[in-house]
Amino acid sequence: MNSETKQQILFGLxxxxxxxxxxxxxxxxxxxDIMDVYSPFPVHGLDELLGLAESRLHIAGFIYGALGTLTAFGFMTWVFTRDWPIIFGGKPYWSVPAFIPITFELTVLFAAVGMTFTFYAVSRLxxxxxxPILHPRITDDKFCIAFDTTACEEGDVNKLKNFxxxxxxxxxxxxxV
Amino acid sequence: MSAVVSPIREPLVRGHKTYHQITEDICAPTERAPGFAWVVAFTVAVSFLALYVFAVAWTIWFGIGTWDLNRTIGWGWDITNFVWWIGIGHAGTLISAILLLFRQKWRTGVNRAAEAMTIFAVMCAGQFPLIHMGRLWLGFFVFPYPNTRGPLWVNFNSPLLWDVFAISTYFTVSVLFWYTGLVPDLATLRDRSKGLRRKLYDMFSFSWTGAAKHWQRWEYLSLVLAGLATPLVLSVHTIVSFDFATSVVPGWHTTIFPPYFVAGAVFSGFAMVQSLMIIARKVLNLKEYITLEHIESMNKVILVTGTVVGVAYLTELYIAWYSGYIYEQFAFYNRVFGPYYWSYIGMMSCNVLVPQIFWVKKWRRNVFLTFLLSIFINIGMWFERFVIIATTLARDFLPSSWSYYSPTWVEIALFTGSLGLFFTLFLLFTRLAPVVAIAEIKHILKSAGDQYTGPDAQHGHDAH
Structure with missing residues (x-):
């Protein structure tokens, strides 16, 4: 994040x-003070140990989904009752059951697309x-703990090395990096 | 994901792998020069793809008059192919989403390839309604965009438009789900490569690092996407069946269509997964990851869905008789004994009778038999769609307009060519990305692999 000053990272595999x-x-x-932990696959139990807060992605997903529901249903309602009302098969203009499939699809579409893009954006991916790619084996078979030692004194660094x-x-x- | 797997269950990863060996084994096919088998397969696939491009160009240039469709039979091989391909796609989402929600660990061996299959199958499917429009260049008319014709909107009450939304949503969500699963594995490939290859994989893996917070969010995202994809996949074939069920054509106008179509879709999709996986595990040397246990599990799904489909066929016949409605009765009499009786026989024998041999465990675990059967089922399910579409249309309300339809070379080329498109994409996929989800396999290694470490682990016991 701080691109001008180099960050020094001490890591162990x-x-x-x-x-x-x-x-x-x-x-x-x-x-x-662990900076981050890297692993080749999700290690269960790590979140609690590191004290990571529960992800709020699903809340974002719900909001996107609700937006999709409203967009689809609202738009079809507007088109068929205000903008260009047409009678299809003798049904009312506002034929709600016929709107269900598209409303459902757009709910799923908005939720899925919104959540996925949010995931990549907040994860900076x-x-x-x-x-920073600390070691090529982290995506293979090594599990890594990293400490930010940019501002550390030598004593602290030795303490980490001992750890x-x-x-x-x-x-x-x-x-x- | 703390489900306890019984030690008496068969391991889903064999060969006493270490994490590093898993990486090596699964990355290997993407890192070595293509083998002879791959080159031959790719050449054949690309030849058929060329045939497809030629047939599409022919159709667009001369119009769909080059097909043998007529006023009575307006849907033929084109829509049959469309429904067939869409159905094949369903197994991928079932494996990746529904089995994730049910915590079925055997999904990890096959989910990546099955999802890829879904995406490529949906790509093939989507082509047919477009070509069928005749004026392909006006295909964008299906979207409700503000236009200078009023604006005149599309008909949101039409099942054909629901299809547009269902299939485009299905495709988008499948791609997102698949790609998100792929990102960590592409990072694995990146860290094993150098130069331009490394740059490309870094770009496509979005510079993934494997940080704890990323994994936490990644698992959340996978779970919610699975939760969204599950009703989605059921909705897609339901809506495809609405294309028929909401019409007033006897033989199509039935309430059984949605569940019957979904079961048939899963059935045919699993058959295609079997066809592909049995070849892939041999050619790519992945027998320790796609084990007999995987094949047997999929055969069980095939047996169940095949039987559901069989019950649906019989229910249709019964209801036609029981309704006392002569048009409905005639429609089904015509299916069984009419001019297309041979396709009904093909459908019944391939879809209902043949899968029944999977009641026998020994045969469920026979790789060659499974492969043979999966081909039969693919053919049978194609016949099913043909029976529903062409047979029904061939005998409409007016005997004077009764007709018979057989495909022209263009239609045959379009179908076989779409297989070329599918296999070209699939073969490229096996070269560019890991065919088995590496991170997920590593994740289940200790809970469901042959290195089980959970409760009641049997130490020193070799499962082989």
Whole structure:
């Protein structure tokens, strides 16, 4: 996010998800300030350990869906009662049952498209996004804990390195992003 | 996703894989030069695609008079193909969405490829109503956009317009769902590659990092999209069936159509998944990820949906007799004994009789038999749509306008050509993206794989 100043990241890789969870538990107990945790697949139990708030994506999804419902139903109502009323098959102008399929489809469409785009936008994921890739094996089989050490003194950095050693990290490295 | 999987269940990932081996195995087909089988298959597929392009061009240039449709039989192979392709698409969404909601872990081995199949099948399906319009360049008239003709709006009360909305929504949501699942795996491919390839995969993986918050949101998104896709997939074929059911044509005007179409769609879709997966697991060497357990599970779905479809066929006949309405009775008499009796026989034998052999466990687990049967079912389900469409139209209310229809070479080329389009896309997909969802397989490795670590795990026991 701060593109002008380089960020220094100290990270350690673990070989197993259980090991990662144990390490995160220990980091919490030691009051270490974890910047982020990276894994090749969703590790369950990690959210609670890291104290991540529940995602509100589904609320956004509901709002988008409701918008879709209103758009579809409102538009068809306007067209068939105000803008250009036509009688189809002797039915009333405002033939609500016939509006259900399109209303349903647009509800799903708006909710799905809205949620997906919101997901990518808030996660800062898009073509050309420049997110830090700490190690190529993180998307393969390694589980990574990262600390932001930009403003850390040497003593703190050593403390973090000791933490990695104590929790059995298979690789510890520093990366500037 | 904390469902406890019994240790007595068969493992869904075999071969004592490590996470890294899973990555290697599944990425391998995208990273090596294409094999001989792939090149041959691709050449054949592209040849048929060329035939398709030629037939479409021919149709547009000379008009749909080049087809053998006539005043009595206005829908023939075109709409049959449309319904057939849409139906095939349904299995992908069923596997990826409905089985996700039901926590069926066997979906992970096949969901990626099945969803890809859905998308390509819907692409093929969407072409037919467009070509059928005759004046393809006016296809955009189906959308309600402000125009200079009034503005004159489309008819929102028409099932054909509902179809436009249903299928475009279905396609969009399927693509979003599939691609969101694909993003982490494309990042895996990115981190294994260099140079331009790496740049491209970085672009297509949206610079995914695997951060904890991203995974949390990703799982939320997958779950809600599954929740949305589930009623959506049921609605799509329901609406397709409305094209027929809301008409006043005997044989079409039936309330059984929506559930019967949906069951038939899932049935034919699973058959197509089997056809594709059985080849893919062999050619791409994925037998440890797409196991006999997967094949057997899908055969069970085929057996159930095939039987549902069979019950629907018999119910239709019974209701036609029981209604006491001679036009309805004639419509069904005509289906069974009329000029297209052979397609009715094809439909009944391929869809109802043949799948019954899957009551036998040994046959459900026989790969060759499954493949053979999946082809039969694909043919049978094509016949079903043909029976519903052409047979019904051929004998309308006025005997003087009764007619018979057989396809011209253009229509045959359009159908076989659409298979070329489908297989071209599918073969490209196997080269460009992981055919099995890597992250999801890793995720179930310890809960449903052969490295089960949950309660009652049997240590030192080899499941082979």
């Amino acid at each position: 673990y070989d197993d998800d259980e090991q990662l969870l144990d390490a995160v538990r220990k980091a919490k107990a030691d009051h270490l 898009w073509p050309g996004a420049d997110n 990695f050693e104590a929790t059995g990290a298979s690789l510890v490295d520093v990366k500037e």
